[in-house]
Amino acid sequence: MLDQDTITALATPPGRGGVGIVRVSGARVTEIARAVLGFAPKPRYAHYGPFLGEQGQVLDEGIALFFPGPNSFTGEDVLELQGHGGPVIMDWLLERAVGLGARLARPGEFSERAFMNDRLDLAQAEAIADLIEASSRAAAENAMHSLQGEFSRHVHELVDRLIELRVYVEAAIDFPEEEIDFLGDGRVAAMLEAVRGNLAEVRASAAQGALMREGMSVVIAGRPNAGKSSLLNALTEQETAIVTDIAGTTRDVLREHIHLDGMPLHVIDTAGLRDTPDAVEKIGVQRAWAEIEKADRVLLLVDSRESDATDPMAIWPEFVERLPDPSKLTLVRNKIDESGESETPDLSTTPPVIRLSATTGTGVDNLKEHLKGVMGYQATSEGRFSARRRHLDALDRAAHALTHGAEQLAGASAGELLAEDLRAAQDALGEITGEFTADALLGEIFDSFCIGK
Numbered sequence: 001m002l003d004q005d006t007i008t009a010l011a012t013p014p015g016r017g018g019v020g021i022v023r024v025s026g027a028r029v030t031e032i033a034r035a036v037l038g039f040a041p042k043p044r045y046a047h048y049g050p051f052l053g054e055q056g057q058v059l060d061e062g063i064a065l066f067f068p069g070p071n072s073f074t075g076e077d078v079l080e081l082q083g084h085g086g087p088v089i090m091d092w093l094l095e096r097a098v099g100l101g102a103r104l105a106r107p108g109e110f111s112e113r114a115f116m117n118d119r120l121d122l123a124q125a126e127a128i129a130d131l132i133e134a135s136s137r138a139a140a141e142n143a144m145h146s147l148q149g150e151f152s153r154h155v156h157e158l159v160d161r162l163i164e165l166r167v168y169v170e171a172a173i174d175f176p177e178e179e180i181d182f183l184g185d186g187r188v189a190a191m192l193e194a195v196r197g198n199l200a201e202v203r204a205s206a207a208q209g210a211l212m213r214e215g216m217s218v219v220i221a222g223r224p225n226a227g228k229s230s231l232l233n234a235l236t237e238q239e240t241a242i243v244t245d246i247a248g249t250t251r252d253v254l255r256e257h258i259h260l261d262g263m264p265l266h267v268i269d270t271a272g273l274r275d276t277p278d279a280v281e282k283i284g285v286q287r288a289w290a291e292i293e294k295a296d297r298v299l300l301l302v303d304s305r306e307s308d309a310t311d312p313m314a315i316w317p318e319f320v321e322r323l324p325d326p327s328k329l330t331l332v333r334n335k336i337d338e339s340g341e342s343e344t345p346d347l348s349t350t351p352p353v354i355r356l357s358a359t360t361g362t363g364v365d366n367l368k369e370h371l372k373g374v375m376g377y378q379a380t381s382e383g384r385f386s387a388r389r390r391h392l393d394a395l396d397r398a399a400h401a402l403t404h405g406a407e408q409l410a411g412a413s414a415g416e417l418l419a420e421d422l423r424a425a426q427d428a429l430g431e432i433t434g435e436f437t438a439d440a441l442l443g444e445i446f447d448s449f450c451i452g453k
């Protein structure tokens with residue numbers, strides 16, 4: 001299954017820089033090194049000297065590093081030519097490697113080989129891409145934890161417990177006369193319950209990791225003139241959106257990306273919700289609803305001068321009823337500079353209530369703190385790790401299988417069916433670390449990496 005080609009790519013970003021690195025991996029590395037350097041390099045030694053062209057001419061003077069497999073990043077022989085970082089030189093070195101039998105690597109192909117050669121599991125390989133893509137220190141720290149195996153360790157622990165459980169259940173099936181006693185003695189049920197609890201914990205941490213990687217989407221919704229665009233501007237600290245006292249000012253969906261202490265947030269301003277004969281505004285209202293329906297968090301912004309109510313069902317029942325998940329709602333009472341309301345939030349109510357003035361900025365920090373809380377912000381990065389939606393899907397499928405298994409056990413004490421569910425849960429977990437991952441999915445994952453990684 002392993003690709004025998006020797007691959008090469010630029011490991012540094014394209015363009016000009018102090019140093020540029022061409023990396024080569026595969027069986028022809030020693031041959032290529034000998035041709036380019038004129039001698040066989042010592043393992044893990046920084047050789048300074050000329051890089052030679054086909055005619056023996058000097059293409060560049062640089063540093064060569066040779067890592068013999070399997071103790072290299074890819075697990076294969078690896079050569080690094082660290083030259084002067086200019087596009088012409090880098091291109092020339094790549095062409096030289098190709099002339100000596102390497103081919104240009106696909107995006108992610110070095111990491112893919114590291115995965116195939118068991119240098120990394122799939123979650124760790126994905127963490128490399130997440131580390132490179134991280135746009136905040138918090139995201140980078142999370143990715144580093146996953147790269148160091150934190151997420152994979154949790155998954156392996158779950159798998160180990162499932163295996164233990166499977167051994168027990170399958171033993172029961174092998175002794176049909178005692179099967180009912182075996183499964184009914186409470187031990188299997190207790191073990192299953194414990195694994196489901198652990199899985200739920202890992203799911204919660206992974207959800208937070210995914211949220212911090214992808215950013216939480218926060219939609220600002222409400223009636224025209226509630227101050228939605230003013231709130232967007234207050235959060236982005238810029239005049240991003242047009243604000244006027246004309247109801248129906250915003251028609252398009254406006255998106256801004258901000259960070260709160262490294263937590264990425266997509267803030268989305270929408271058209272004020274109302275029935276309108278205006279064809280353009282109507283489309284705006286439809287788009288607003290589309291955003292509300294897929295939001296991670298919905299801020300229902302109301303004008304605090306208009307009503308004292310803090311229960312959205314009292315303010316606007318039709319709005320609440322249309323929400324796919326009312327637990328994602330926060331009520332924001334705006335314009336407290338005019339209503340005279342205190343900025344003290346009520347975070348223990350359902351929904352939580354924030355009081356602020358989008359124009360003076362009073363109370364906006366309370367909203368930021370609240371949003372950080374919703375994202376599970378902690379001051380330290382301990383115990384956090386990066387995760388992707390793909391991982392959450394796999395965890396959900398595992399949880400689903402275990403719920404089904406628990407039902408089988410409680411209902412029919414059906415050992416065979418429970419065993420089947422345990423196997424399905426284990427397979428789903430195996431997709432995270434790559435033990436059970438279809439080639440097509442692997443291709444998709446590594447294709448999204450950058451060139452040279």
Ligand SMILES: Nc1nc2c(c(=O)[nH]1)N(C=O)[C@@H](CNc1ccc(C(=O)N[C@@H](CCC(=O)O)C(=O)O)cc1)CN2
Pocket residue numbers: 067070071072073080119
């Ligand atoms: N010059 C350079 N810097 C780099 C990389 C690289 O490939 N080249 N990396 C590329 O991503 C990252 C470091 N990752 C690496 C991971 C493993 C090995 C490696 O040789 N591992 C061997 C030996 C380990 C040891 O000596 O302790 C092994 O795992 O067996 C090298 C780099 C970041 N910096």
Ligand SMILES: Nc1nc2c(ncn2[C@@H]2O[C@H](COP(=O)(O)OP(=O)(O)OP(=O)(O)O)[C@@H](O)[C@H]2O)c(=O)[nH]1
Pocket residue numbers: 222223224225226227228229230231242243244245246247248249250251270271272273334335336337338356357358359360
């Ligand atoms: N006094 C006061 N006025 C505010 C506040 N927030 C917004 N306004 C005013 O309310 C009016 C409407 O503000 P916008 O931010 O455009 O309201 P919107 O909800 O985006 O309105 P549409 O885009 O029409 O749906 C403007 O005149 C703002 O200056 C506030 O906190 N206090």
Ligand SMILES: [Mg+2]
Pocket residue numbers: 228229230241242243249250269270271272
């Ligand atoms: Mg607006």
